Structures are given as C-alpha cells and as structure tokens.
Amino acid sequence: xxxxxxxxxxxxxxxxxxxxxxxxxxxxxxxxxxxxxxxxxxxxxxxxxxxxxxxxxxxxxxxxxxxxxxxxxxxxxxxxxxxxxxxxxxxxxxxxxxxxxxxxxxxxxxxxxxxxxxxxxxxxxxxxxxxxxxxxxxxxxxxxxxxxxxxxxxxxxxxxxxxxxxxxxxxxxxxxxxxxxxxxxxxx
Numbered sequence: 001x002x003x004x005x006x007x008x009x010x011x012x013x014x015x016x017x018x019x020x021x022x023x024x025x026x027x028x029x030x031x032x033x034x035x036x037x038x039x040x041x042x043x044x045x046x047x048x049x050x051x052x053x054x055x056x057x058x059x060x061x062x063x064x065x066x067x068x069x070x071x072x073x074x075x076x077x078x079x080x081x082x083x084x085x086x087x088x089x090x091x092x093x094x095x096x097x098x099x100x101x102x103x104x105x106x107x108x109x110x111x112x113x114x115x116x117x118x119x120x121x122x123x124x125x126x127x128x129x130x131x132x133x134x135x136x137x138x139x140x141x142x143x144x145x146x147x148x149x150x151x152x153x154x155x156x157x158x159x160x161x162x163x164x165x166x167x168x169x170x171x172x173x174x175x176x177x178x179x180x181x182x183x184x185x186x187x188x
Contacts, residue, residue, distance in 0.1 A: 144183025
C-alpha cells in the first residue's frame with residue numbers, strides 16, 4: 001500500500017471542488033481493501049475487519065506425527081522412490097513402531113535407511129526403509145542413514161514430542177571412499 005497524497009490546506013474562500021477532489025483521492029488511497037482471507041464489514045457505527053486464518057502448518061514430506069508407541073510420517077521420496085516401513089509402503093503402514101527406547105539424553109530418531117547395489121551403486125528399492133534408532137553412530141556399514149525426525153522423550157518409556165529434521169523430498173548419491181561407501185542426501 002502506497003502512502004496517501006498529502007492534503008493541502010484549504011482556506012476560506014478557496015474553490016470547493018478541487019479541495020473536495022483532493023479529499024476523495026486521499027480517502028481512496030487510504031481505503032482498506034479485502035482479500036480472500038480478509039473480509040471488511042462497513043456499518044453505520046464503524047468498520048469491522050474479519051480475518052480468516054490460513055492453514056498454519058506447512059504440510060511437508062516426512063512431516064511426523066506422534067502416536068502411542070509409533071510415529072506416522074507424511075509420505076516422502078528419495079530419488080523418486082517411496083520407502084517401506086516393515087515391508088509395507090508408507091501410505092498403508094500405520095507408522096514406524098518405537099521398538100527401542102531413547103538414548104541416555106532421552107533422544108531417538110526416525111531415519112531413512114538406504115542400501116545400494118554393490119557394483120552399480122544404485123538404490124535397491126526394496127531396501128529403502130524407515131527405522132527407529134536411538135544411536136545415529138550405529139549405522140550398518142552397508143547402508144546410508146538420513147535422520148527424518150527426532151523424538152524427545154519424557155522418560156525411558158514415554159515419548160513427549162517429535163520434531164521434523166527433513167522437510168523436503170530427498171535425492172541420494174553414493175561414492176566409493178577410501179574407507180567404504182559414502183552416502184550423500186540433499187533436498188529437492
């Protein structure tokens with residue numbers, strides 16, 4: 001909204017029409033305008049603005065939701081492939097079961113685990129899955145992990161909340177390093 005034009009001072013004896021036109025231009029420049037989420041109600045006793053809040057949460061891939069001893073994630077992909085949860089696709093699965101408790105700091109993670117064909121270094125679709133782990137350093141040598149969500153526990157048996165770590169679909173690449181396979185994940 002741009003600033004309204006300044007009003008010139010009108011003195012007795014000045015022509016009325018130019019002053020009136022100036023007042024109309026000023027009023028139009030400062031007029032409230034509605035939008036799809038803002039309704040303006042003009043009444044004799046005043047003007048009301050009625051706002052309709054939009055959807056406050058961005059519905060992103062991998063968005064976690066905490067249930068009783070399980071975490072449900074919105075579907076996401078890695079290299080266009082959807083991971084499995086205990087052999088079932090993400091859409092029909094009830095979620096990732098919290099099989100292990102938290103670590104000493106009362107934290108655990110939902111990770112995306114991928115495995116690649118040893119010779120071609122391409123993802124094996126049946127080996128892309130979601131797991132619950134409490135130690136990110138315990139990754140098996142033949143797989144790559146990308147944390148998707150972090151769980152904060154109230155005590156050793158009760159998860160308190162879950163926070164998203166990844167918020168976009170992912171791409172994956174792998175490289176033969178001097179110490180073994182190196183997995184790279186990035187948002188797409």
